[in-house]
Amino acid sequence: MFQFFIVILFFQFCKPDPLPKYETYLYKPTSSQGVGKELKEYINKIEVENNIDYSKNTNPTAYIPPMCYTKTVDQNNKAHNPCYSCHTKGEKPNFLDDSYLQTHYEFPKSGKVNPWKNLFNRNKSQDYSDKEIESYIQENNYLNGKGEILLSKNLPTNWGGYIPDCYFHFDEDGFDKNPKTGEYSGWRAYRYYPFLGTFWATNGSTDDVLIRLPFPFRADKNRKFNLEIYKTNLAIVEAFLKQKTIQTETLDENISGIDLDQNGKLEKTNQVKYTWPTLPMRYAGMAEEYQKNKELLSAGGLFPVGTEFLHSVRYLDWNKEANSVKLSNRMKELRYARKKDWYNYSELKDKVTRENKERKFQIEKTAEGFHGDFEHGFDNKSGWVYQGYIEDKKGNLRPQTNEETLFCMGCHSSLGVLADTTFSFKRKMEGSDKSKPDFGWGHWSSKGLSRVADRTVKFINFGEQNEYSFYLQNNGAGDEFRENEEIKKIFFSKDGTPNEEAFTKLKSDVTILINPSKERSILLNKSYRAIVEAQSFRFGRDAILKKPTNVFEKIPDGQTTGIEKIIF
Numbered sequence: 001m002f003q004f005f006i007v008i009l010f011f012q013f014c015k016p017d018p019l020p021k022y023e024t025y026l027y028k029p030t031s032s033q034g035v036g037k038e039l040k041e042y043i044n045k046i047e048v049e050n051n052i053d054y055s056k057n058t059n060p061t062a063y064i065p066p067m068c069y070t071k072t073v074d075q076n077n078k079a080h081n082p083c084y085s086c087h088t089k090g091e092k093p094n095f096l097d098d099s100y101l102q103t104h105y106e107f108p109k110s111g112k113v114n115p116w117k118n119l120f121n122r123n124k125s126q127d128y129s130d131k132e133i134e135s136y137i138q139e140n141n142y143l144n145g146k147g148e149i150l151l152s153k154n155l156p157t158n159w160g161g162y163i164p165d166c167y168f169h170f171d172e173d174g175f176d177k178n179p180k181t182g183e184y185s186g187w188r189a190y191r192y193y194p195f196l197g198t199f200w201a202t203n204g205s206t207d208d209v210l211i212r213l214p215f216p217f218r219a220d221k222n223r224k225f226n227l228e229i230y231k232t233n234l235a236i237v238e239a240f241l242k243q244k245t246i247q248t249e250t251l252d253e254n255i256s257g258i259d260l261d262q263n264g265k266l267e268k269t270n271q272v273k274y275t276w277p278t279l280p281m282r283y284a285g286m287a288e289e290y291q292k293n294k295e296l297l298s299a300g301g302l303f304p305v306g307t308e309f310l311h312s313v314r315y316l317d318w319n320k321e322a323n324s325v326k327l328s329n330r331m332k333e334l335r336y337a338r339k340k341d342w343y344n345y346s347e348l349k350d351k352v353t354r355e356n357k358e359r360k361f362q363i364e365k366t367a368e369g370f371h372g373d374f375e376h377g378f379d380n381k382s383g384w385v386y387q388g389y390i391e392d393k394k395g396n397l398r399p400q401t402n403e404e405t406l407f408c409m410g411c412h413s414s415l416g417v418l419a420d421t422t423f424s425f426k427r428k429m430e431g432s433d434k435s436k437p438d439f440g441w442g443h444w445s446s447k448g449l450s451r452v453a454d455r456t457v458k459f460i461n462f463g464e465q466n467e468y469s470f471y472l473q474n475n476g477a478g479d480e481f482r483e484n485e486e487i488k489k490i491f492f493s494k495d496g497t498p499n500e501e502a503f504t505k506l507k508s509d510v511t512i513l514i515n516p517s518k519e520r521s522i523l524l525n526k527s528y529r530a531i532v533e534a535q536s537f538r539f540g541r542d543a544i545l546k547k548p549t550n551v552f553e554k555i556p557d558g559q560t561t562g563i564e565k566i567i568f
Contacts, residue, residue, distance in 0.1 A: 022295040025215045026306045027162070027338055038156040039375075043399075050393045050535045054374055057403045059538060060367040061111030063410035066540055067198060067480035068105075069114045071550045073562040078496075080482060082475040084567035085196040088416040089460065091243070093301045093345045095352040098416045099568045105559050108365045112555040116540035118531060119481075120547055128526045137315035137328040137525055141395055142168065147179055151334075151389060151397055161375045161387050161399070162336040166210060166310055172434075173249070174442040175227075176210065184225070186212040187310060188234065189443035192427040193455055194514060196471045202487060202516040203479045204524050204543035206314045206327040208444050209424045213237065214306035216296070219286040228255045229285035235260070236283055237307070238428065239272045241419055243300040246272050247430045249441055256284035270432035276300050297342050302420050305342050305383075309422065311335040315528065316521035325515045327444055332528065332541075334389040334397060335408065337422070341383040348382065355414070370409050374402050380413040384421050390541075391532045404537050416568075449511050460568050468513055469503055474567065478513060481548045486520050487513065520545075 043054050073079050087101040114120075128136075142164075144150055151164045166187045169179045176187040187210040194200055199207065217233040220226040228251070235248045253259060253266040261271040275281055277300065282288050287304075290296035296304060313335065315328035343351070359365070372378030377387030386408045392398040400407075412421050419426040429452075431438035437451040454466040462470070472478060476496060478487030490512065491502045505512045516524070528543040552559075 019289055019293075022214075022216065022290045022306075026340070027308070036156065036158045039158055042156045046392065046398050050398070052401055052535055054399075054401045057406065059115045059403055059406075061108060061115065062403055062406040062538070063368060063370070063408075063413070064107065064111050065407075065410055066114075066116040066119060066542055066551070068107075069116070069552045069555065070480050070482075071552055074476075074482070074550070077562075078476075079562035079564065080474065080476045081561075081563045081567060082197060082471070082477075082480040082482075083561065083563065084474070085471065086411070086415045086417050089568040090416040090418070091301065093299070093348045094416065094418055094420075095349045096414055096416050097568075098414070099566045102563050102566050103561050105555050105561065106365060107555055108367045110367050112557075114551065114553050114555075115538075116542070118536055118540035119542065119544060119551055120553060121539075122527070122530070122544065122547065124530055128529060130522055133522060133525045133529060134318075136395065136529065137317055137330045139395070140329040141391070141397055142312075142329075142331050142334070155399075159375065161377060162338070164310075164334060164389075168312070168443075170443040170446065172442065172446065173231075174446075184218075184227070186215070186218060188212065188441065190425070190441055191429045191439065191444070191447070192424045193429065193452075193467070193510075194449075195423050195427065196468070197475075197478070197480050200478065200514045201316060201325050202484060202514060202520065204316075204528065205332060206316055206325065206444075208312055208314075208327065210310040211425065212308040212310070213304065216286040216290055217283065217304070221285055221289065223286055226255070226285060228252055232256045232258065232260070232284045233287055235272045236281060237303060238425070239274045240276065240281065240298060240300055241303060241425055243274060243276075245274045247432045248272060249432060249434070249439075258282060258284055274300075297344075299345065302342075303339050303422075303425075305339050307339045309335075309337040309425075311337075311424075315525050316516065318518050318521060322448070322450070324448065324450070324511065325518075325521055326448070330395065331389075331397060332391060332532075333400075336377070336387045337384055337412070338377075339384050339420070343383045351381065368409075368413075370406060370413070372405070374399050374405050378405055378409055380409060380421055382413065382421050384412065386412055390537060393533060393535050395532065401538075407537075407541075449514060450509065452510050454507050454510055462567060466507060468510055469506055472503075472513070473498065481544075482550045483544065483546065483548045486516060 047053060081102060083102040087098045089097040089099050142150060149164050155163055166176050166185055167178055169177050170189055171177060174189040176185045189208055189210045197203065213233060218225055218230040220229050232251050235251060239246045247270055250268050250270055251260060252268050259266060261269040262273040283291050287296060298304060312331050313333040314331055317326050317328035319326040370378045377385040379385055388400045388405055388408060389397040390400050390404060429438045429440040431440055433439060454468045456464050457467045458464050472491055476482060478484045491499050523545055524543040527545060531541060
């Protein structure tokens, strides 16, 4: 009997605590907007110093990006199509097919006059010397001299939005660590094929993207942090999002207990086989426990609730050793996204069906509305919230205003190209050999794009194509505005004939297209710095070198794009 009680007491005191609710590990914003003396004083100080207003929105269609005002027909009456890169037939569970926007300019009345006036009335930038701009972009406006995150120190104590907690201090696998303690922040950088046009460095900015999954994805079943478990779950999330079998870094199935490659053995593998929905796919470690009790849902093409992204946009610094562009220390912007709600396939389809019906019966298109504010971010109506920070007049990062945050909504709400309202993770490289240029994990600072080949993509109506080459040929240029003269000179003759030698080089190394010359980098940096000093982001944040000739200042009634064959 005595031994029986000893056993009972052992299990009573040694059994693990009840599993906390999954939502315990999710970010919870506070409701501080409009209350609290410290917050009001903080915002008021920024408004006075920068001559901006956090509450007003002078542009209800700020979610329509400047590229959508492009004149697609040139002076020779030839149509060019950069529109297909965003407006296309979505892949389920993105049920949107907005490929019709390749042929039509569909704007609400309030958006027909182009609000992005910085395209036409450029801020003065000629006052900066090359040395001044070089010194400016090499300053770090994210960390102070002690390695502390400036925003986390300077934001009000009752700030209800995302407080930056990434040190941008990466190990060889792309994991961010606190340089003082060696602790992992959870953020991991990955390498991806830069999105067409706007996000090529030659068109104004360098950038990087990081992902973070909630703590249960980083912990084993004993609820302890486990790096191998985290790597495994990141790979499973990637397979779910891409809806295909992926190649990845070496993973040890013995640690996770999951036969990732479905070969019937637990061993080291470089593959995660995508079997959903035919066969269930389970997460590793602590996340699996939540998956079992259905607090954590999963489906093809969707991220788990609690997924976060961090996206820094930077100036164009120069790597003298590699004779190539690199990320600057200074950030132009720090963009943040978090998945806060789960929408299943039926809900996502109903949303698109409802929007299509509204569009069909609308006599006149009206501006879209988004709930949110500059502090907590804007809800994109599909389960995500987007928030951001941008340079102030002195070059320090400040919260974006409501109007500046609304700018993010157009590209992260309703586009056919999106995968769970995001761009880059679907474009993540998949190489399994760290020594190869296409290895998928790691930060750009450790390995750039040199020797990365132009990837092959498959179109429904055009078959397999080299992605970047196909864009150049259909757009006749390397940017939506068709104003990047440097790219034109490399890839096309004066009469528009393709330069076959350049296109051949592009097949094996995309940097011939993506990276600008040092001279162009300096000019683009100066152009953007002028926008910062003027704090005129509400009129556009594109670094341009001359007034564009291929952009409408006002969309004429009944205007079509002239594009006859839709690409999807």
